[in-house]
Amino acid sequence: MPDYLPLCAFRQELLPVACRSCAWWQTAGNGPKDADVAGEKRHQWMVALEPTWGSTGLLLAGNGSAAGADSAGRSAAPVVVASINYAPAAALPRFRDLPFAPLPAGAVLLFCLWSEEDGGRSRARRLLHKALAQLKERDLEEVYAVATLTAGPESTDRCNFFSLRFLDANGFEQVADNGQLFLMRADLRGLMSLITQAEAAVRRLLHSDPTPSPAAWTRRGGS
Helix, strand or coil: CEEEEEHHHHHHHCCHHHHHCCCCCCCCCCCCCHHHHHHHHHHHHHHHHHHCCCEEEEECCCCCCCCCEECCCCCCHHHHHEEEEEHHHHCHHHHHHHHCCCCCCCEEEEEEEECCCCCCHHHHHHHHHHHHHHHHCCCEEEEEEEEECCCCCCCCCCCCEHHHHHHCCCCCCEEEECCCCCEEEEEEHHHHHHHHHHHHHHHHHHHCCCCHHHHHHHHCCCC
């Protein structure tokens, strides 16, 4: 069964090479171009943030990835098939370079959703929902993300940003844009209730249970 693992500094090496050696969000301007320098910058950023903030993302390990052992009897490292990052917006220098007004104090930004191409969109959606649930457990009421029209969760195209269509389909609402980049916001208080209802409805459908009332799909405050 797939495992969700907190993305901590000591798990940085589990990320794909392109991800663990990227510090785009953690720096401003041109940022470090050398992969080793960028990887170290990212590691230092995570180490500095974890004592006060906690883990800075979530990993999804594939089926059976943690099973098995090497010749010395040591457990094999998990094989990560998807990842997502999040952190206080104030801790991300890159956001200050983007064409948006400063976010409210304490605002959290989701960024860099990556998934292997096999089952990418479905897997990315599950990981996003899990990340939102964990952020809600930290007593957060809202989260933000930056999207484009061209990015996709199952590709590396514009991987620093989310897909606008993907976020819109998962309960995010647009709050600002400059024609190319879109600032999206999700209210975790109502969204997580909606996601729970939707997932329960899918489970009922798979088990041939009665179809839920349309009232179960109503977003709080909507019609």
